[in-house]
Amino acid sequence: MKKKEKIVLSFDLDNTLINNREGIVDSFNYALEKFDLPKLEKSQIEFMIGTPLNEMFIKISDEDPSKLTSAFRQYYGKKGIYQAKLLPGIKSKLKELKELNFTIGIITSKQQEMAIKLIKLLQIENYFEYILGETEDRKELGKLDPKLKIILKKKYPGYQIIVIGDHPKDVMLSNDLNCPFIGVLTGNHSAKQLNEIKNGKVFIINSVRELDVDLIHSLI
Numbered sequence: 001m002k003k004k005e006k007i008v009l010s011f012d013l014d015n016t017l018i019n020n021r022e023g024i025v026d027s028f029n030y031a032l033e034k035f036d037l038p039k040l041e042k043s044q045i046e047f048m049i050g051t052p053l054n055e056m057f058i059k060i061s062d063e064d065p066s067k068l069t070s071a072f073r074q075y076y077g078k079k080g081i082y083q084a085k086l087l088p089g090i091k092s093k094l095k096e097l098k099e100l101n102f103t104i105g106i107i108t109s110k111q112q113e114m115a116i117k118l119i120k121l122l123q124i125e126n127y128f129e130y131i132l133g134e135t136e137d138r139k140e141l142g143k144l145d146p147k148l149k150i151i152l153k154k155k156y157p158g159y160q161i162i163v164i165g166d167h168p169k170d171v172m173l174s175n176d177l178n179c180p181f182i183g184v185l186t187g188n189h190s191a192k193q194l195n196e197i198k199n200g201k202v203f204i205i206n207s208v209r210e211l212d213v214d215l216i217h218s219l220i
Contacts, residue, residue: 012165023080
């Protein structure tokens with residue numbers, strides 16, 4: 001890659017880089033059980049992965065979502081996080097992109113502290129220059145918080161950002177950042193679902209393993 005080309009690849013985490021479905025499903029149903037609510041089928045929970053926890057719980061219960069979220073995180077921090085696995089080929093692809101001098105980061109709906117702990121457990125922390133997740137300051141709007149755009153513009157002035165993810169929230173993030181989007185089909189959403197809400201350049205691939213320099217440059 002030429003030195004003058006300054007590109008930031010901003011990845012989603014769940015269902016884009018990692019498979020943590022089992023840990024999320026178990027944590028979600030633990031929270032429901034704790035408040036005597038009926039458990040959900042695995043497929044129902046998996047479809048919501050990528051949505052902020054409060055939104056997930058609001059969709060299925062009148063119980064205070066902050067209480068359910070707290071219970072989820074209690075279980076996830078002790079057990080669920082250790083059920084996460086990298087999707088096939090992710091580590092070698094991140095290594096390749098890093099060696100090509102791309103700037104790589106993560107924007108996730110997870111708590112930022114938990115996301116950092118997770119990528120350290122999976123031994124991929126050295127590939128990322130930033131990890132942006134939910135904090136007290138970015139609690140309500142998550143990935144769609146306008147502060148994220150300000151943070152990235154200050155941190156990487158003059159860079160072209162490309163968002164890579166599996167979820168409609170990732171598409172909406174790319175719309176907010178006014179940048180290209182690469183959709184991956186390793187989650188629960190189809191190419192059509194990702195395409196139809198994108199403003200601007202978009203490319204859909206089966207997985208992050210298919211990322212290459214030509215594809216990335218075609219979106220600049």
